Amino acid sequence: MKKRYRALPAMAAAAALVLAGCAADAGSDGAGELTFDVPDVPTLEEKGDYEDAVDIIAWSGFVEPEWADVFTEETGCVxxxxxxxxxxxxxxxxxxxxxxxxxxxxDASLRLIVGGDVAPINTELIPNFSDDIVEGMKGQLYDTINGKVYGIPIGRGANILQYNSEIVTEEPTSWDVVWEADSPYAGQITAYDAPIYIADAAVYLMHHEPELGIENPYALDEDQLAAAIELLQQQNGLISEYWSDPVAQITSFAGGTTAIGTSWEILRKFAADDKFKGTLPVEGSTGWSDAWMISTESDSPNCAYEWMNYTSGAEVNGKIAMNFGMAPANGAFCELNDEAAAHCEEFNALNEEYFEQVWYWTTPIEQCLDGRTDVQCTSFQEWTDAWVSVKG
Known part of the structure; x- marks a missing residue:
C-alpha cells in the first residue's frame, strides 16, 4: 500500500536532540511561546476510505479487545x-x-517530533478533540510545537510519594525523606529507573535551592544538571532498588524491601493493601501525560485518525483511563455515572490546581525550554550519560 506520508531524514542529530530556534518571553507552561526549527512534515488534509488495519504501539492497557473489537466492527480496521x-x-x-x-x-514525544518520526495532526478531522478535553492537556510543550498539534491527549498522572504507613507512621509532607542523607528510611527507598528521573531531583532543588535558578526541571544548564546529579548520587546511597517495571515496584513494597519512594498513583491500589498510601508533597512532582501520535510513514492514516477520534470520546477514553489507572483526557467521562465520577475524583481528573503542581515529562533539549537564550541547556543524551554515572 502506498505511503501517505513521505519519510523525512532526521534533520538534526536526533540522538543529541538539538532543536535550534529562538524563544521569546517563555514560561514553563506555554508551548506557543517557543519557536523551534523542526522537520517540515505534511499534515493529512482530508480523510478517505478506511484501510484494512492499523498498527499501534501502546502502553499495556491502552488497547484492549473490549473497545478495539468494537472499533473494528464499526470501521473494518483491524x-x-x-x-x-x-x-x-x-x-x-x-x-x-x-x-x-x-x-x-x-519523555518520548519531542524525540519523535525532532526526528521527523511523527506528523502534525489535523484536529478538524478529530471531532472528539473538543471542549471536553481538559484544558490542562491541550497545548503542552511536549506535543504542541510552533502552534501545530502533534498529540491527541489520552490521560495523565502524577509521580507521587508512596509509602508503607506501618513504617512511615506520619504522612510525609516533603520529598526530603527520599533525598536527604539523614533520611530515617535509608536502605528502604525506591526511585524510578530512567534518565528522566533527573527532573525529580531538579523539582526538589527548585524548592530548596532557589539560588540555582531552576525554572523548569527539564531545562537545566550544565551547572544545574551537575547539582541535580550530585543530589542523585547522594540518594543512590539510600536506595534499596530502582524500578522501571510497575509489577516489580509493587512486589518490592508488598515484600517489605521498600518502605517509601516514587510511584504512580495506581500502583498503591495494585498492592492490594490499605497500608500503602500516597501523597503529593509540598515541592510538587513530575508526572506524565500520554498522547496518540501518528507516524509520518503511516500506511493507514484514515484508520489511525478514526482510532484517535474513537478513543477520544468520553466513554472509550474513560475505559482506557480506568483500565490503566489515570485521569482521563475527556472530562465529560466524569459525568457519565457514579463509577466514572468516583474514578475522576480519585485521580484528580478535573482538578487543575492539583496538576498545576505537576511537571509533565518533557524531553530535555539544548534549546532551553524555560526561554533562556544566554546559555545552552543540556540534552536528553547528556541526561542519559549522566544517569549512568548516578547508578555507577
Missing part, C-alpha cells in the same frame, strides 16, 4: 497492538516505520 514497556522502546519501534500510531509520553 487493530494490531504492540505493547511497549518503556518510552525508549516506543521511540525505537516508531523509527522502524512499521507502525501507524504510538501512545507517547512526554
Amino acid at each position: 487493530v494490531n497492538r504492540r505493547v511497549a514497556g518503556t518510552s525508549d522502546e516506543m521511540v525505537q519501534l516508531m523509527r522502524t516505520g512499521d507502525y501507524d500510531l504510538v501512545s507517547a509520553s512526554g
Whole structure:
C-alpha cells in the first residue's frame, strides 16, 4: 500500500536532540511561546476510505479487545497492538516505520517530533478533540510545537510519594525523606529507573535551592544538571532498588524491601493493601501525560485518525483511563455515572490546581525550554550519560 506520508531524514542529530530556534518571553507552561526549527512534515488534509488495519504501539492497557473489537466492527480496521514497556522502546519501534500510531509520553514525544518520526495532526478531522478535553492537556510543550498539534491527549498522572504507613507512621509532607542523607528510611527507598528521573531531583532543588535558578526541571544548564546529579548520587546511597517495571515496584513494597519512594498513583491500589498510601508533597512532582501520535510513514492514516477520534470520546477514553489507572483526557467521562465520577475524583481528573503542581515529562533539549537564550541547556543524551554515572 502506498505511503501517505513521505519519510523525512532526521534533520538534526536526533540522538543529541538539538532543536535550534529562538524563544521569546517563555514560561514553563506555554508551548506557543517557543519557536523551534523542526522537520517540515505534511499534515493529512482530508480523510478517505478506511484501510484494512492499523498498527499501534501502546502502553499495556491502552488497547484492549473490549473497545478495539468494537472499533473494528464499526470501521473494518483491524487493530494490531504492540505493547511497549518503556518510552525508549516506543521511540525505537516508531523509527522502524512499521507502525501507524504510538501512545507517547512526554519523555518520548519531542524525540519523535525532532526526528521527523511523527506528523502534525489535523484536529478538524478529530471531532472528539473538543471542549471536553481538559484544558490542562491541550497545548503542552511536549506535543504542541510552533502552534501545530502533534498529540491527541489520552490521560495523565502524577509521580507521587508512596509509602508503607506501618513504617512511615506520619504522612510525609516533603520529598526530603527520599533525598536527604539523614533520611530515617535509608536502605528502604525506591526511585524510578530512567534518565528522566533527573527532573525529580531538579523539582526538589527548585524548592530548596532557589539560588540555582531552576525554572523548569527539564531545562537545566550544565551547572544545574551537575547539582541535580550530585543530589542523585547522594540518594543512590539510600536506595534499596530502582524500578522501571510497575509489577516489580509493587512486589518490592508488598515484600517489605521498600518502605517509601516514587510511584504512580495506581500502583498503591495494585498492592492490594490499605497500608500503602500516597501523597503529593509540598515541592510538587513530575508526572506524565500520554498522547496518540501518528507516524509520518503511516500506511493507514484514515484508520489511525478514526482510532484517535474513537478513543477520544468520553466513554472509550474513560475505559482506557480506568483500565490503566489515570485521569482521563475527556472530562465529560466524569459525568457519565457514579463509577466514572468516583474514578475522576480519585485521580484528580478535573482538578487543575492539583496538576498545576505537576511537571509533565518533557524531553530535555539544548534549546532551553524555560526561554533562556544566554546559555545552552543540556540534552536528553547528556541526561542519559549522566544517569549512568548516578547508578555507577
